[in-house]
Amino acid sequence: MDISKQKELARLLAGFRRYGTAQSGLDPALVPPDPATAYRIAAMVEEELGWEVAGWKIAAFKQEMQRQLRTDAPIYGRVYAPLVMAEPVTRVHADCHGPIPEVEFEVKLGRDLPPRDAPYSTDEVMDAVESIHPGFELAECRFVHDDNFPPLPAILADGAGSGVIAYGPAIENWRDADIAGQEVKLFRNGELCRSGTAAEHIDHPVVPVTWLANELSRTGVGMKAGQMVSSGTLTGMLQPKPGDTFVADFGPFGTVTANYV
Secondary structure, three states: OOHHHHHHHHHHHHHHHHHHHEEEOOOOOOOOOOHHHHHHHHHHHHHHHHEEEEEEEEEOOOHHHHHHHOOOOEEEEEEEEEOEOOOOOEEHHHHHOEEOOOEEEEEEEOOEEOOOOOOOOOHHHHHHHEEEEEEEEOOOOOOOOOOOOOOHHHHHHHHOOOEEEEOOOOOHHHHHHHOOOEEEEEOOOOEEEEEEEEEHHHHOOOOHHHHHHHHHHHHOOOOOOEEEEEEOOOOOOOOOOOOOEEEEOHHHHOEEEEOOO
């Protein structure tokens, strides 16, 4: 895929975000040949938009979700300002593209994790974390999920389906709390529909964040203080309908609410 095609796809994807649009399918000539190319195009989308990267999303940290998303490794994407916001969050369903609400721990960095030669350890990343919050990732995809849905590298170039990060209050004394073992329950319109733990799906929120820190270090991007990282779904993926209210109950860590109107 030559640089002209990469730039063409970056302009297309930036336009989708700038104007709130989506499309069915993608010209095969514009599908990135591999994840590395896709992530380079995602960086070009950032440059094309000129928007601040306020956070990151991580998905498919373990094999079960990797099978669902047709990947053999975790994936990531940029989350742009002002789409990192305190809950409760309300989204207009008709304005969303393939919306997927996912219950996640949101990890806020207190200091930079810049590119470097040596890999970051989990302890180093833990020390760089300012706070951990209960939250939602309200994912979207700028490609219509139909029979023409393009291969995964096209989705990676689109930020791996990144949308909104909605976060609740910071968890007090999070370093001493049983974050990994805490059961989280997802209610849809008052009815329990899903549950899960970090231990099942991501081990601990800082573990996937460490993976991301090393991926971004390796590719010369790095992470910045103040960015919020959505660390991976604890309850899988589901499709909302207009009028749905989702409440994620993190037990002693609080609740977060997302509405689709």
